[in-house]
Amino acid sequence: xxxxxxxMNRISxxxxxxxxxSYDISADxxxxxxxxxxxxxxxxxxxxxxxxxxxxxDQSWQGSGNMYSTATGIMLREQLQPRRLLMAINKNDLFYYxxxxxxxxxxxxxxxxxxxxxxxxxxxxxxxxxxxxxxLYNIEFIKKTQRWLMTLTxxxxxxxxxxxxxxxxxxxxxxxxxxxADGDLTEFMLADDNTVTSEQVVNTVKLLYGELIGE
Numbered sequence: 054x055x056x057x058x059x060x061m062n063r064i065s066x067x068x069x070x071x072x073x074x075s076y077d078i079s080a081d082x083x084x085x086x087x088x089x090x091x092x093x094x095x096x097x098x099x100x101x102x103x104x105x106x107x108x109x110x111d112q113s114w115q116g117s118g119n120m121y122s123t124a125t126g127i128m129l130r131e132q133l134q135p136r137r138l139l140m141a142i143n144k145n146d147l148f149y150y151x152x153x154x155x156x157x158x159x160x161x162x163x164x165x166x167x168x169x170x171x172x173x174x175x176x177x178x179x180x181x182x183x184x185x186x187x188x189l190y191n192i193e194f195i196k197k198t199q200r201w202l203m204t205l206t207x208x209x210x211x212x213x214x215x216x217x218x219x220x221x222x223x224x225x226x227x228x229x230x231x232x233x234a235d236g237d238l239t240e241f242m243l244a245d246d247n248t249v250t251s252e253q254v255v256n257t258v259k260l261l262y263g264e265l266i267g268e
Contacts, residue, residue, distance in 0.1 A: 084183060084194055087201070090225050092181035095251035096123045096258065099179065100244050103132075108236030119246065121258045122179040129258055129265070130175070139265045142176045150265045157267060164189055165209035171231055171239075174205060174216050178226050196222070 098121055105114040118132040129141040139150040142162070147169070149158040162169050170189060177186040186192065190205035205216040213234025220227045229241040249257075 084186070084192065084203070086223075087203075087220075087226075088181045088183040088186075090223075091178055093122070094124060096121065096254035097179075097251070098246040098249055098254050098257075100246050102242040104240045106238040106240075108238075120175065120179060120243075121254055121261070123255060123258050126180055127258060127262065128176045128179050129261055131261055139261060140172075141262060141265055142172055143262075147172060148265050150267075152264070157265075159266075165207070165212075167207075167210075167212045167214045167233075170207055170212075170214055171216070174218070174229065174231075178218065178229075190216070 098119055100119050101117065103116040103118075105116075107113070115135075116132055117134045118130065121127075121129045121131070127141060127143045129139070132138040132140075137152055139148075139152070141148045145162040147158075147160045147162060150156070162173065164170075164173075173185060173189055176182065177189070186205075189208060191208055193204040195202045195204075200219050200221055203218040205218065207214060215232040217230040217232070218226055218228070225243075225245070227243050229243070231239040231241075233239075
């Protein structure tokens with residue numbers, strides 16, 4: 054079995070497991086309904102677990118951290134494990150900082166770039182930006198028995214990148230799978246962190262963003 058076929062089989066098994074038990078499907082399940090559930094007028098914190106499967110080397114990598122979103126549109130990601138990294142999107146600007154190596158990068162969102170497409174899906178979902186989602190991706194939205202499933206492919210380029218987003222019916226996103234053209238997979242498991250207030254999140258983002266851009 055070649056690498057691509059193996060990856061497709063894993064995706065097929067994942068999708069099959071989502072729809073094994075039959076229940077009534079919510080009539081309100083749609084992209085617009087999802088964006089309404091994702092929308093927040095206050096700053097939010099989301100914890101995540103990340104797993105990468107490298108098809109060529111038959112190896113996996115695991116990480117974890119937090120994502121933050123503010124009412125001003127900043128989406129910031131702080132990887133905590135296996136080592137700390139900072140990344141953010143602010144409007145069309147991308148930022149990256151490696152505290153250990155003291156390396157900073159800054160760039161612009163480029164809609165045909167596969168890296169931008171991976172960042173943009175988090176920006177669109179966490180900031181509830183339906184316009185951005187529809188502008189960048191071809192969207193296939195399916196209602197399954199217990200979950201909704203959204204498959205995204207680039208409108209700008211035939212890169213082979215595919216992003217599968219899902220969650221329980223009438224609830225927010227809890228899983229994002231990014232499938233690369235070479236068969237590599239990255240899976241994110243998301244969960245709202247309700248242990249902090251919006252004000253605490255805003256203060257945390259200010260500190261992290263300052264560190265990220267070197268202020």
